[in-house]
Amino acid sequence: MALLCFQSLRMLRSGIRCMSQNAQLVSLTVNDKTGVATLSLQRPPVNSLNLELLTEISSALTEATDNNSRGLILTSTNDGVFSAGLDILEMYKPNLDRVKEFWTKLQETWIKLYQTAYPTVAVINGHSPAGGCLLALSCEHRIMVKNFTIGLNETRLGIVAPPWFIASMVNVIGQRQSERALTLGHMFTTEEAKNVGLIDEIVQNKAEGTTQAEAFIQKFAKIPFQARSLTKTWLRNKTVESLVKNREDDLNMFLQVVTQPNAQESLGHYIQSLKNKATK
């Protein structure tokens, strides 16, 4: 409690205000001087995206819009893991109602993040596989701390990245590089990611990443907000529409793929290998 008070006091002095008071798995703050919001994922141990975390991310994105944020930085409170991607436990031996809700919430969150009116920057301060990479790809600018990995590794797990995951990557690094990376399920090192254009900047640590992210958002200070946001909408509309018009089909395809016995077997082995690694 005392710690919370000190923290709140320190934040107030530095002009940082806490939003999303009820959120537990994310924190949303806004810098009152710049209007830039920071959305931090904080679901231990690895920010895997389960239904509850996705719900909080989605609500925070709306709150940042309602608060007229000038920009948003997406990052993690865990210096080591940005996000481990989708929570595999949501997909392994799933409860049908819950897994439907989970996938629908993932679609909703991606559509919202991909289309925000405000500029978005991912400060990738840790590993960022699969769904974690998707979140970063959905932002307009990616800044990554050195010595981590990022990529869409689904094929390695015996599952398939859906078309909108693929399109998000193609829009950033192009068809040829995406084809190679996705079919191999390649995880890029920070250096490799920079070379291929998957990330825009390499930094030493999160603090430097945050400074650079603020500088990126500041570039838009003199660009009329609506002209910018409409340009972004039109640039991204085709990609988003391909999911918006097919949400039901996409959900059904996901259910069909993920409930296949061989996909379940792969996921089971993968969970076990993660657990074995964690106990070593």
Ligand SMILES: CCCCCCCC/C=C/C=C/CC(=O)SCCNC(=O)CCNC(=O)[C@H](O)C(C)(C)COP(=O)(O)OP(=O)(O)OC[C@H]1O[C@@H](n2cnc3c(N)ncnc32)[C@H](O)[C@@H]1OP(=O)(O)O
């Ligand atoms: C037309 C439409 C077609 C539709 C087709 C759809 C088909 C299906 C689509 C699915 C798409 C899925 C995308 C995904 O995002 S799948 C998830 C992929 N994620 C990964 O492969 C990452 C796995 N994790 C790791 O590599 C590491 O954990 C890492 C993130 C590098 C962090 O390493 P470290 O800090 O050393 O942490 P540990 O490995 O020790 O892990 C700590 C505990 O966390 C558990 N864990 C890790 N990742 C996940 C996860 N993604 N989900 C759930 N749980 C996870 C791990 O087991 C440890 O647990 P415990 O402490 O209980 O042993």
